[in-house]
Amino acid sequence: MARQSSIDDIIRETADEVVARVSSAIARHVGDLVQAGLQRELGKNVVARRPSPSARRGDITRWVADARARRVPTFVIEATGLDTKKKIVAKFGANAAFEKGKPLPKPKAA
Numbered sequence: 001m002a003r004q005s006s007i008d009d010i011i012r013e014t015a016d017e018v019v020a021r022v023s024s025a026i027a028r029h030v031g032d033l034v035q036a037g038l039q040r041e042l043g044k045n046v047v048a049r050r051p052s053p054s055a056r057r058g059d060i061t062r063w064v065a066d067a068r069a070r071r072v073p074t075f076v077i078e079a080t081g082l083d084t085k086k087k088i089v090a091k092f093g094a095n096a097a098f099e100k101g102k103p104l105p106k107p108k109a110a
Contacts, residue, residue: 061100065089075100 060073065088072085076098082088088096093108 062097064095064097065092066095073098079104 060075063069063073063076065072065085069085072083072088076088077083079098080088080091082091091107092105096105096108098105
């Protein structure tokens, strides 16, 4: 019986060593897979994102008073003395184009 227990002990110790080596290798492999997946997903999100409004804003040099216009640039306000799109369209007409450093478009006929 003593011989049987010593063989069991040897097998158990060997199995424990193998499990320890294999489990650390599996953990490293799973970690690498997770890291690769995260990088892939983060790469997708970065490309899909729109730049923030502050990042998109630049120096506006041309503005058209059309139905989609949201805000009136300061250079148009300073040049015309009018502060709303509605007032500008009433005076200059729809689709009047304003360019920084150039003369104002002709006012529309009354």
